[in-house]
Amino acid sequence: MQIFKFGGASVKDANGIKNMVSVLQKVGYNNTLIVISAMGKTTNALEEVVHNYFNNKKELQSSLQEVKKYHNAILLDLFDNENHPAFKDVASLFDELNTFLKTNKSPDYNFVYDQVVCLGELVSTTIISNYFNTIGIKNNWVDAREHIKTDSYFRRGNVNWEKTTRLISKNINKSILNITQGFLGSDANNFTTTLGREGSDYTAAIYAYCLNATSVTIWKDVPGVLNADPRYFENAQLLHKISYTEAIELAFYGASVIHPKTLQPLQQKEIPLFVKSFLEPEKPGTKVGKNVAIEPNVPCFIVKKNQVLISLSSLDFSYIVEENISEIFNLLHIHKMKVDVIQNSAISFSVCVDNIYNNLEKLIQQLKSKFKVSFHSNVSLFTIRHYNNNVINQLEKNKTVLLKQLTQDTVQIITK
Template structure:
């Protein structure tokens, strides 16, 4: 015999009721089955709400009618699908049940109290009606059905609302029932009877517990719990998107998972099936073909000894301290006895003898009762100052890692601590060793979702994830996205996932909700109506600080560059092509680096000098090994490299500049390139990298354009002005050419930190002689590289190489 149990979500509407009936039929064709049913989804919640007076008295009848209409609509819709359904009979039963219910609740309202015995009757109506409806559906399909009355046959011990079934006695009673071997056995879950044959209910997840008990009583060879998920996952898939389905877990692992918050089965459900060694499958009525998860005595199919990360919310932590704790042998038993006397369950308990401290955790809704009980029990100790006033910490959660013999594995705790440390999540208490199958930690509730994701990734996810926020979608930003899309296969092979949280420009933002789908980002961005500003940005980054979050700045915005310290303090790496931060005041330059170091975050800006060339990284590695700069000279502007190369070929200055602009080498207004300020900024960055504490104003610039050259309001006006210099530069080029030299716009750093930018005549023996067509070249004369310098040469301008450098920096955040 096999037992099937169907939860409320599996019975939410007519289609699902009939789907369950089909599953029952298919199983019955193989062997005899017994079925336990819950109330349809939300019905019990509505009934509990009425009793707990969470609605006003004048709306109680309205809520009862709402529940009644759920059942009436349900059978109406069943009739539409199954025309021979005995609608009249079931409608009469429903009306009778709700007439009685209205009468009971009317009495409760008049008396202004609801005894537990009456409460049990009210909240169990849904299960009883589910069974009547299913019985009628099955009988219409010519199946013979035997109903088991749990009030008569499940002897329960305990109170009206949270009873425990006496399995041996219940088994004797059920064995006396004459059940034809061809019959389908039906029973409402959640319900049992006490010695006086009064209805009682079985507490939280009572229907699952009913199913486990009935399986034990009927000697079922297996049990199937049908719900709305495929089985047991390594974490709640609603919280952790990469949670994976477990093929099997042991009874003890399932017990630990459910005890610490997993919505699988209640520990009480597992007790009967583990006692009688009944295998139990968790299955999905929405995905009947799924194998589900097997809960059994020994778990041999899963290679990973770890089974899941779960959490329990609404936890309160009590801190008991004082000199009397020295006599801990007396205090601890009294705490346990006091809480046990009041039916209060301790979730987690730790003790520190050196600090005279005891810590235990309970559920938030029991806090007042616990405080009152402890104050009464320890009133003398509190009065005599032997104990301090009880300290209570609210808004906590417990995170637990579950697995087989977890306490024997040396690296589990260290992985948990390191992953939480990376997320700057403090651990308030730890419990390990009390269970062979779990390690539990208390943390603040506001961090729990982040903590679960981080710990789960550390144990179950071998992919490296970058959570990216891109600001600036001009030439560089757009090209960066194109390159990431192009490299998807490579990233997949390297187990790297880049998840863009958002893409923004100066006006609006596209929220991508943690997706990796970028194919249609331009279209989606056009349709976005979300305005982007600093206030929105700060709110967004505080909400979305994942373990490897990165702000990518592909703008040239000064104001945005001034936010880097804020980004780093909020646990974001910063990757930028924007030179403004590194060329601002030296105090801010130092502050960025100090903040990055303090928060263990990366500030990467390789493209600030040389676009895609590995200039900064090379320089940093040189000086990490003890090298020192003697002298530097270089061509640091791709646009000016192109322009001066064209001048060498006889092209006029204005025409060469126009060509450079059309190729995207220059700034929107080429005046900014020809002013020399861009080269000065790059030279400043290099000078600071080698240790010179200088400002931009300290760099001497010999401009390409004359001092009296008018800065124009428009690009067209600029080119008209520039034509006036064509003859002057043509003559200067020819003069240099006549003696075998070329003109180059060069940035130089001397040994004492003197920096200057100017046009120089370069001879054939100089490493910068052949540099043109948009190339950059950087010659470093150091203790290790002299008299022949270390030269880095390559394209230093253009969206493709700059985006490539940003992409490379982005991947470096994983190291």
């Protein structure tokens, strides 16, 4: 089988879905499973629903209605008859969510988040599956939650590979086009879990691994993997080929084209990954594979905004030793901080973190009981792979550098 993944930008409206059909007709879709994200900015809109559920009940129904209205407009553009089953199928999903919001007793934000935000992928795949069947592209709608089993770490579920492999290999009919949701799984109690933002790429890799797929193709609104995000850097270049190792390095440092967890299962089975443009589907894009030298060999730039740089030193000027570092990392783990950079000297320790779960204040309070603490919020972390002095100087121009760390292939610079 081959696995295709289409992101939210590719299916943001009826024209996007029709273009998706055009892509499939050009490249072929025999023995294919398609992983699809929520349409457009639906995930953001559903995050607003979650926010209103906890903080602004008066706006809850109106924010949910906005999501419904957006999808209803797409339904009306795709289907001539409002009696088409797609309308009823989508309405049923919204009814399920409304029932959950009325009956839920859990105060756990992360649990509620996963039960709400999953609506985006469920609705997008329901609409597209119905549309494909209507125009003669016969397909099977697959509920990813019945196949991808995780623990109960809501918003960043960890895959149970043994169960997931067994369920996918047993239940996927390879002889028909399959359409499923990215980003979603379920725990042992069958509550919905999510795999982390941008987790749809990871979903594609999970299915590829379990089905021994021949390839995975991620369809994007860019020509492939670029050496820099064109929103932040001028003259971004297309990388024609990169190795799994290079792609994993780029993903680890935050390159947004490929999800960090996507590459490991593909590398284990040497399944090639292609990143292509859904606007120019017949162009080769980028190939990620085994023992492939980076082509062209140019510096690669990654930026992560809204980071927090925390600097610690001991209260009595004693050394920061293994025991202290272990304690620091334990607190970072407890407060679910994603660590991006660490740097330590004899009497100081600095760490740059992503405050995904908004636990910074609690973390700082606990650290202050043992250490002298200072921190900078809203800093930017720049990573350059295959750097040279010229590109470093160019990047640092007109910026306040708070921390810099160099290895043989990589430099990381934190700026205010």
